[in-house]
Amino acid sequence: GLQADIEAIGQAGAHAAIACTAITVQSSQQVFGFEACAANLVKAQATTVLADLPVSVIKSxxxxxxxxITMLTQLFADAII
Structure with missing residues (x-):
């Protein structure tokens, strides 16, 4: 998940700024469970990143x-200039 994204984005020469949407219980082969982060926490993470760094691409x-999904859709729609 996040680790693979960070590594792939870094290999592409970009900087990954993460907003974690869920915590998973997983091995390298299988996901056994997850707990989603509350929308207000995800929004706080995302707005902090958007205010701090220039963002060219968003990967979910x-x-x-x-x-x-609803909160991020609205947040990103409002952030697009």
Whole structure:
């Protein structure tokens, strides 16, 4: 998940700034469970990154809940100039 994203983004010469949407219980082969982060926590992470760094690309993975999907959709729509 996040570790693979960070490594791949770094290999592409970019800097990964992460907003964690869920914590997983997983091995290298299988996901055994997860707990989604609350939408307000994900929003706080994302708005902090957007305020701190120039963002050219947004990559999403498992968002965890429909609340996170809805909140991030609105946040990103508002952030696009």
């Amino acid at each position: 993975g498992m968002l965890g809940t429909t609340d996170n």
